[in-house]
Amino acid sequence: MAKLKRKKFKRTSGIKNDIILNVGSFEVYFENIYSIYSLINDLLIGLLFIVGSISNLLNGPPILGQILFLIGSVALILRPLIKIIQNTHVYQEKNEDKKSELEDEISQKTKDDI
Template identity: 40%
Template structure:
């Protein structure tokens, strides 16, 4: 029988700034998820457009847009860390499931 304090099945939540940190993290996580969905859509539509020679240029543009958005993901993570650090005035730890 598993121990109820097993951190692998139920990760601990750290609220160093209270509810404000949780609210900030939720907003950045939502932005990251929305960004990931858009990346997927750009690449799916771009892939379909490659089936037609006339639409290959549009597909290439969608791949470029998706690639640019892939650089936005670490920018979202960095913005979250900077935001939390400004609020706390001290170094914040990375969330175990950092988006």
């Protein structure tokens, strides 16, 4: 019988967007949670469209199929939104001059109050 070689997974230190889930003696490591959200969204879309199609094929209530198709269509919009959120980073520019001015202003006000 053929032997399969397994590549050892070396997890780097957890990044902010990574999730580590401890299940018993196993550790499940999700790299980049936004990718996981996107994949779950894709699975949900597929499921909604399959159930909606089956409902229409088997002469189920037409409103059920229409609702499932509508929800699936809305979920299609979520994929690009997840990607936008994943690739958007907000940084605060550190301006030491403003910080020192504010500190001076605060210390001056406290001196005046005393």
